[in-house]
Amino acid sequence: MYDFIVIGGGIVGLATARELLHRHPGRSLLLLEKEADVAAHQTGHNSGVIHAGVYYAPDSLKARFCVAGNTATRTFCSQHGIPFDTPGKLLVATAANERAGLETLFDRIGANGIERHWLDADALAEREPAVHGVAAIHVPTSGIVDYRAVSGALASDIEAAGGEIRCDTAVQGLQEYASEVVVDTLAETLHAHQIVACAGLMADRLVRMLDIEPDFIVCPFRGEYYRLRNEHHDLVRHLIYPVPDPAMPFLGVHLTPMIDGSITVGPNAVLATAREGYRLGDFSARDTVEMLAFAGVRRMLARHIKPGIHELRNALSKRAYLAQVQRYCPDLKRADLAPHPAGVRAQAVARDGTLIGDFRFVDTPRTLHVCNAPSPAATSALPIAAHIVDRMTARG
Numbered sequence: 001m002y003d004f005i006v007i008g009g010g011i012v013g014l015a016t017a018r019e020l021l022h023r024h025p026g027r028s029l030l031l032l033e034k035e036a037d038v039a040a041h042q043t044g045h046n047s048g049v050i051h052a053g054v055y056y057a058p059d060s061l062k063a064r065f066c067v068a069g070n071t072a073t074r075t076f077c078s079q080h081g082i083p084f085d086t087p088g089k090l091l092v093a094t095a096a097n098e099r100a101g102l103e104t105l106f107d108r109i110g111a112n113g114i115e116r117h118w119l120d121a122d123a124l125a126e127r128e129p130a131v132h133g134v135a136a137i138h139v140p141t142s143g144i145v146d147y148r149a150v151s152g153a154l155a156s157d158i159e160a161a162g163g164e165i166r167c168d169t170a171v172q173g174l175q176e177y178a179s180e181v182v183v184d185t186l187a188e189t190l191h192a193h194q195i196v197a198c199a200g201l202m203a204d205r206l207v208r209m210l211d212i213e214p215d216f217i218v219c220p221f222r223g224e225y226y227r228l229r230n231e232h233h234d235l236v237r238h239l240i241y242p243v244p245d246p247a248m249p250f251l252g253v254h255l256t257p258m259i260d261g262s263i264t265v266g267p268n269a270v271l272a273t274a275r276e277g278y279r280l281g282d283f284s285a286r287d288t289v290e291m292l293a294f295a296g297v298r299r300m301l302a303r304h305i306k307p308g309i310h311e312l313r314n315a316l317s318k319r320a321y322l323a324q325v326q327r328y329c330p331d332l333k334r335a336d337l338a339p340h341p342a343g344v345r346a347q348a349v350a351r352d353g354t355l356i357g358d359f360r361f362v363d364t365p366r367t368l369h370v371c372n373a374p375s376p377a378a379t380s381a382l383p384i385a386a387h388i389v390d391r392m393t394a395r396g
Helices: 011-023 061-080 096-111 121-127 147-160 200-208 285-293 295-303 305-316 318-326 377-394
Strands: 002-007 029-032 089-093 117-120 135-139 143-145 164-166 171-176 181-185 189-197 216-228 239-242 254-257 263-266 337-350 360-363 367-372
Touching: 002 011, 002 181, 011 029, 011 147, 011 189, 011 377, 061 143, 061 147, 061 377, 089 096, 089 121, 096 135, 117 121, 121 135, 143 147, 147 164, 147 377, 189 200, 189 377, 200 216, 200 337, 200 367, 216 285, 216 295, 216 305, 216 318, 216 367, 263 318, 263 337, 285 295, 295 305, 295 337, 305 318, 318 337, 337 367, 360 377, 367 377
Parallel strands: 002 029, 002 189, 029 164, 089 239, 189 367
Antiparallel strands: 089 135, 117 135, 171 181, 181 189, 216 263, 216 337, 239 254, 254 263, 360 367
C-alpha cells in the first residue's frame, strides 16, 4: 500500500511527485511510466522554450502558472546546474494588418505583469538584421532549456527523497474504493491511498478506467519541425515568433535558438491519426475511430476546416512550410531546412467542438486527473504541481 501513486513520467507528473514528497516527507510514493524512460513524449519533444506568459488571458490558470513557472524553472535550473539561457522573444508583425493583433498582445503582456518593449521596424532591424517586420514586441524574460535535463533532475530529487520511479509499467485498470485505489498493471496489482494521473495523451482514458465519461476527448496534434543547417545557427539571437491567430491555441511557426546551439523551425499543428503519431504515416484505427466518433471532434473539424487544410498543406509541402517562415525571415531557402524530430501535443476538445484552452482537472475522492495541460505546461510544471497538491490538501 502506497500513500501516493503518480501515473505519468512527463514533467508535470515528475514535478507533482517531487512536490508531494516535499509536502509529505516520509510518505511512500511510486511514479509509474509506461515508456522505458521519463520525458518520452510531450516533455521530450517540445521546443525547449521557457515561456514568459505572453499570450494568456490575465488571471487564467495558464497566465498565473506560466508567469510563476518562468521564474521557478530558471531558479530550479540554477540550483541543479542545468544549462539555460534567456535570449528573449521577439513577436513580429510582418504586415500592417497584423499591427492591431500585436497591440492587443502588448496590452495583454502588460496586464500579466511581464516586462515588454515595443520596437518599430528600424529597432527590429537593428536587433535582428535577418528578420523583417513592420513592428515587434521584445519580451526579455523568454528563455530556452532542455526539458529532458530538467526532468532528469526532478527524477533524481524524487529518488533522493525516498520516492520510487518504475518505468516500462503501463496502467491497465483503475478501481476506486472508499479506502483505497487499486491500480492494475500487466505485472502486478498495486494499492494506494491517493492517485494523481498526469497521463498527457492518454489522460481521458485513465478517467474512463474509473467508469467516468469525460465531457471531452484528448486529440493528438503533431507538430513538425525543421532545423536550420549548421551554417545558419547564428542567423538570429532571439526567439522569433509571428503574431498568432487568436482563434487557434497554437502559436505559429517560429525560430527557436536551442540550448545546444542549433535553431529549430516550427512547429505547425496537424491532427494526427494516432495518439503517439510522430510520423505523417502513423495510423491507429482505434485512435482515429475514437476521435471521429466524438461529436466534438467532428464539430471542431468543420469549424476549423480552412486552417486545418492550411496546416496539412504545410505538412505535405516543404515549400509551403518555408513560406510561413519567409514572412519574417525572407532570406531563408528550402535547402536551409534540415530534418528534425516531430512532437505530438495532447489537446482536449469539448463536446461543442471547442479546443479547451486552459488547464482541465477531473477529481474523485481519491484520484486527481490532469486532463488538459496545454503549452506552457513544461514552463509551468512546478507551479502546476503546487496547485495539484493544494487541491488534494483542500479536499482532505
